[in-house]
Amino acid sequence: MNFEVWPEAIELGQMFADEGFELALVGGPVRDLLLHRRSHDLDFCSNARPEQFEPILRRFGHDGFWDMGRKFGTLGAMRRRPDGTEVKVEVTTYRSDVYDPDSRKPEVSYGDSLEGDLSRRDFTVNAMALTVPDLEFVDPFGGANDLNKRVLRTPVDPYQSFDDDPLRMMRAVRFVAQLGFSIEPETAEAITRMTDRIEIVSAERVRDELTKLLLSDRPRAGIEALVDSGLADVVLPEIPALRLEIDEHHRHKDVFDHTMIVVDRAVALETGPDGPVPAPDLVLRLAALMHDIGKPKTRRFEPGGKVSFHHHDAVGAKMTRKRLKALRFDHHVVEQVSDLVDLHLRFHGYVDEPWTDAAVRRYVKDAGPLYARLNRLTRADATTQNRRKALMFEHAMDEMEERVAKLKEQEDIDAIRPDLNGDEIMAELGIAPGPLVGKAYRHMLEYRLDNGPVDHDTAVAELHNWYASQAE
Template identity: 85%
Template structure:
């Protein structure tokens, strides 16, 4: 088998060989080489211990060196090509990872052979290696054959593999999304039988796999695999809960299928790098996935066979915040996703009766920096099969966005403030700083949004009118 390999990999292989150590390119780098996919992050394994190969790696990586993974036997380096391209390498001593039955972190044990190291890897398509510098292809578990068939299979018995490292079950569904592969039946059965084992893995590691799944080319297929395997029941139970029973008259949609459709549609509305929502956008994709998770808790069967989900937006926002927090997502992302879920029904009233300018201002002000994402989520959520309704909704959204553009030419929405600031409110009303000032400020902001800019005398008159009504 002939390979066109990164020159840096061959060079590094020579440097290790000169010191008497083995070095092999492994994992995703070899897989992507066979798939002809671009990859500038190269993973290697070696017979040397970290303290032995650190000097070699420091000489190689004249543009960067890191050792955060030293306790796992991993060191990394980076060099920059003349064209500016960065090539990052990580080198790990031959090893085997195992979990104690009650531990959330793997125990690292060094190994002695390349074949032994490959046997501990997650799937055969990642258990191939290329010895450098001589470019000997090593494939003890038939990874190339599985790669050609787009199959995910473990190098050893899947139950042993998932028992050693339960996170591999999450990687399986992630590779379904990233590579479009299918999980081999025995491997899939082992995942279903062992899903409870995922609970010993830290929330941060599960979160990272979910992020990779959602940012992939096929998150729809990845979410389906996550649910079908039973893993979602443990790590994201709000999603399988969307599989509500459809009544015999089909008067309401299957919420799970609807959610996947919204996810697909939202992704299609992402923009290029120079647009307002560059793809792939984790915030929009998470909001699309979670936007209806409040429906099971709010479902009510009304007279005449109707089904309602009143306030599922507000309930879903609270549920989204709780789940994302449990998965250790970033606080700002949690705030943004839960707010998108909370606001995703906000526009629907516009379709029946176009808003006043003040209502449009309020919508944009409330959406804030999420305005572009919110509009895309709202459009994606309009999955009606009624062509007339679809056209009406799309036309209404186009009209509202045009009005926003026109209003933004007249005033800066991001800079909208009350016509009176806090100090002026205190002086005019003769009150001390405290909750009353905050209430007055919020009222004056509402007045500004409803009526547009006011001159000073108008603003003072409105403040005094409000204060009289409040008994101040």
């Protein structure tokens, strides 16, 4: 095969060869070469131990060196090209990662051959190598053929592979999303039979795979694979629970199918890099995925065959917060996604009866920095097949956004505050700090929301009128 290989890879390979060591480009970079993609993050493996190749990497990495992965046999370095492009390399000693049945962390043992190292990798499409500097293509498990077929298959028996490293099952569904591949039947069956094994993997590692899946070009395909495999029953059980039985008269939508449509629509509504919701946006995509998880718990069959899901937004927000915390997502992600789930029905009343300016201000204030995401989630959630209803909804949302834009020209509704602050309230009323100040502040905030900005004298008069009413 003909390869156009990174000159840095050739140079590093020669540096290893000069010291008597083997070096091979492995994994994703080799796969991407065959897919005609380019990467600036290069993964290598070698028969040299970290203490042996550390001096080589330090000489190679003019602009950076790191050793956070030393206990796993991995060191990294970075250099910057004249055009400013960064090329990052990581070198790992031939190895085997094996989980103790009762441990959440892999034990690392070193191997002694390139083929042995490749046999321990997750899938054949990642078990190809290119030796450097001589550029020999090494493919002992038919990875190039599987790449051509767009199939994910383990290099060794899948039960052994997933037993050695259960996280590979999560990587399988992630690659479905990232690469658009399918999982080979025997490999898929092994995942289904071994889903409980994922429980020994740390929540952080599962979260990282889920995040990569959601930020891919095809998150829906990955989510569906996660559910079909049974892995979601363990790591994200709220999603397969959305597959509610449809009543015999088909009077309500299947919630899982609806959610998948909302995920697709939310992705399509993300903006360019300079827009309010640049793609890919993890918070919006998580909110689209989780927005209806409260429905199974709140489903009620009403008289006449109707089905209701009262308060599924509030229930779903609590469930979302609990699940994302369990998966160790960052606090700000947990809070933002939970808030979006809680708010995702807020706009619907506008369609039936346009809001007052005060209601529009409250909507913007409650959404806060999530305003742009909330509007996109709301639009994505409007999946009705009734063309007339769909057009009415779009028109109402367009109208509301136009009103917000006009209000923003007149006042700073993104950061609404009362016309009098706490110090001014205490000075006007002659009171000391305490609960009454907070009560007055809240009243003045409500007044501001209802009436928009007013002049100082009007605000003072309203404060005194309110204070007088408290004494009655």
